[in-house]
Each structure stands twice: as structure tokens, then as C-alpha cells.
Amino acid sequence: MKPTALFQNGGVRVNVDCETTLPGLWAAGEVTCGIHGANRLGGNAQAECFVFGKIAGEQAAARAKEIDFGQVEEEVIVREKEKVFASLNKEQGFHPHKLKEQIQDLMMEYVGPLRNEEGLNLAMNYFKDIGDKKDLLFTTGKSRIMNIEWMEAIEVCNMVDLAMVMTSGALLREESRESHYREDFPEHFPYGDNENWGVETVVKLKNGEIKIDKVPVEYDEIKPGEFEVKKVDVPYQTFRA
Ligand SMILES: Cc1cc2nc3c(=O)[nH]c(=O)nc-3n(C[C@H](O)[C@H](O)[C@H](O)COP(=O)(O)OP(=O)(O)OC[C@H]3O[C@@H](n4cnc5c(N)ncnc54)[C@H](O)[C@@H]3O)c2cc1C
Incomplete structure (x- = not known):
């Protein structure tokens, strides 16, 4: 038995419209980065896919109407x-x-x-x-x-x-x-x-x-230290098998 990867925290950089730095390429979901910081909390990945998948899909569809396939x-x-x-x-x-x-x-x-x-x-x-x-x-x-x-x-x-x-x-x-x-x-x-x-x-x-x-990192609403993190009884623990 061994642990398996649940989520990839890093990924492709996108702007608020889910546009990558490659013109004509939009991305959403686990392949992107920046939404969750250094740890994705349980349940947030699906919400991310719905929210940003909609944005990316709409943006890509709008762009597709404006351009042809181009030449390779x-x-x-x-x-x-x-x-x-x-x-x-x-x-x-x-x-x-x-x-x-x-x-x-x-x-x-x-x-x-x-x-x-x-x-x-x-x-x-x-x-x-x-x-x-x-x-x-x-x-x-x-x-x-x-x-x-x-x-x-x-x-x-x-x-x-x-x-x-x-x-x-x-x-x-x-x-x-x-x-x-x-x-x-x-x-x-x-x-x-x-x-x-x-x-x-x-x-x-x-x-x-x-x-x-x-x-x-550009903190626009809450900066680190501006909110109180409540201590819980179960401490963070790290284990090496
Ligand atoms: C065991 C497990 C449990 C989880 N539980 C939860 C949970 O309870 N709640 C929650 O919110 N999140 C959960 N997650 C995370 C969440 O499921 C994923 O982050 C999310 O499904 C990612 O969706 P996605 O569409 O971004 O990527 P994916 O679902 O990985 O989709 C990517 C798709 O691209 C396809 N693909 C890859 N390479 C190519 C290629 N070269 N050409 C064409 N297609 C390609 C793949 O086949 C795949 O279908 C869990 C993840 C795991 C592994």
C-alpha cells in the first residue's frame, strides 16, 4: 500500500479570463495553477473546474468565431x-x-x-x-x-x-x-x-x-497575518515511510 497524488498544485499560468501565454490557448482546472496556493482544500477542485471551465469555454468559443484555422x-x-x-x-x-x-x-x-x-x-x-x-x-x-x-x-x-x-x-x-x-x-x-x-x-x-x-504574490483582499488562524487540537504532522 502506498499513497497516491490527489492534486497537482502547480500548473500552467492563466489570467482571469483563463488565457495562457500561448495565443489561442485557454486552460482551466487541475492543469492550471494559482487558485489554491500551496494546498488545495478538500472539495475545491470540482468548484474550480465548474467556475473556470465555464469562463475558459466561453472565451475560447468567442475567439473561435473570430478566427480561422490559420496555417501550420x-x-x-x-x-x-x-x-x-x-x-x-x-x-x-x-x-x-x-x-x-x-x-x-x-x-x-x-x-x-x-x-x-x-x-x-x-x-x-x-x-x-x-x-x-x-x-x-x-x-x-x-x-x-x-x-x-x-x-x-x-x-x-x-x-x-x-x-x-x-x-x-x-x-x-x-x-x-x-x-x-x-x-x-x-x-x-x-x-x-x-x-x-x-x-x-x-x-x-x-x-x-x-x-x-x-x-x-499580489494580495488584494487579505494579506498573510491579517486574519486569525484558530488553533486546533490535532497538530500538523509529517511522516516519512
Ligand atoms: C482520488 C481522487 C479523489 C478526489 N476527490 C475530490 C473531491 O472529493 N472533491 C474535489 O473537489 N476534487 C477531488 N479530486 C480532484 C478532482 O477530481 C480533480 O482536480 C478534477 O477532476 C480535475 O479535473 P480536470 O478536468 O481539470 O482534469 P482531468 O479530470 O484530469 O481531465 C483531464 C483530461 O485530459 C485528458 N488528457 C490528458 N492528456 C491528454 C492529451 N495529450 N490529449 C487529449 N486528452 C488528454 C485526460 O484523459 C483527462 O480526461 C480528487 C482527485 C482524486 C485523484
Whole structure:
């Protein structure tokens, strides 16, 4: 028996109209970030989907009426096809399933809610190593129909990028708040060090390089410390299996 992920706190940045930074792309729900901060409370995810799903859908529909499909350059299509079919066209290399399992195990062990610098750095080194193998994935079966191995080869490429982004963000944030507990920075848990870390971690992947910015949180109604948090008898506890 082991715990499973209930919710992804980080995600794609959107504005109040659910627009992403990619023109013509709207997003809502768990794939986005910013609504819940460092911890999503029970029941709020469904409410988020209803509220922001409606906004995103309406905005996207309105935009669709104004524009046509546009043109995609042939060169881009060829490049993407090569990337997607690469593992099917190889006869040897690395098995996607093994690498996928390795990513999952590393994320579970070192990048879960309890993390520390040593473990995060260790995981990061492994992820870089897995990232170097992305172009060497191969599938034993060559079918294009219901080929789980092929699907995993595509997944591994995205998973390892995302794993590196999450690990970099966790390494940068030297404090503990809610579902981010740095064992080497236990102070301020669970409410966080708002003086130094009242920021959002904004990560971009450009030309294979991870770029992280700290963007100050804009508090427009209630600032941290302006409301009283009632103490309850059951304290926050952290357990490492
Ligand atoms: C066990 C569990 C219990 C939960 N209980 C509650 C609860 O009690 N209350 C609450 O509010 N929230 C709860 N949540 C959270 C809530 O269910 C989710 O946050 C919410 O359903 C997310 O909805 P979504 O539409 O944003 O994403 P999803 O429901 O994950 O939908 C994303 C969809 O995109 C599809 N997809 C993915 N990749 C691709 C691709 N490349 N191409 C095309 N499609 C793709 C997926 O197949 C999926 O159908 C729970 C979550 C879990 C895991």
C-alpha cells in the first residue's frame, strides 16, 4: 500500500479570463495553477473546474468565431512527426517503461511532499541522465494501434521535463509551507515564511534550459497575518515511510 497524488498544485499560468501565454490557448482546472496556493482544500477542485471551465469555454468559443484555422508550416509538422515516431523507428536503445518507472520512483522518494536539498539534487542528476536518453528510446512492438510502449515513449519525454521543472522549483524554495515541506527548512511550517517567500515560482523551459523567476504574490483582499488562524487540537504532522 502506498499513497497516491490527489492534486497537482502547480500548473500552467492563466489570467482571469483563463488565457495562457500561448495565443489561442485557454486552460482551466487541475492543469492550471494559482487558485489554491500551496494546498488545495478538500472539495475545491470540482468548484474550480465548474467556475473556470465555464469562463475558459466561453472565451475560447468567442475567439473561435473570430478566427480561422490559420496555417501550420510544413517544416513544423515534419519535425513533430519525426519526434513522435522516433522510438517506433529504432531497433535498440532504452526501454521507455523502465525509464518511466525510474522517474516515478524518484519522484515518489525525493520529490514528494517531504523533500530536502540532498534528495532533490540526487533526483535532479538522475533526471538529467534520463533526459539525455530521450532520443534513444525504442519500442519492441512496432504497431501504431494500441501500442502502450509507444505511448510510454512519448510520455517519458514529457514526464522527465516536468520532473526537472518540479525538482528545480522545490530546490529553489527554501522554506516549508503546506504541501511543500523542506526537511532542511522546517521553520514557518505550515503557513510559510511570507516575508521572504510570499512569491510564486514561475518556471519556463527555453531551449532545453529551465529558467525560474520569483514573482511576488499580489494580495488584494487579505494579506498573510491579517486574519486569525484558530488553533486546533490535532497538530500538523509529517511522516516519512
Ligand atoms: C482520488 C481522487 C479523489 C478526489 N476527490 C475530490 C473531491 O472529493 N472533491 C474535489 O473537489 N476534487 C477531488 N479530486 C480532484 C478532482 O477530481 C480533480 O482536480 C478534477 O477532476 C480535475 O479535473 P480536470 O478536468 O481539470 O482534469 P482531468 O479530470 O484530469 O481531465 C483531464 C483530461 O485530459 C485528458 N488528457 C490528458 N492528456 C491528454 C492529451 N495529450 N490529449 C487529449 N486528452 C488528454 C485526460 O484523459 C483527462 O480526461 C480528487 C482527485 C482524486 C485523484
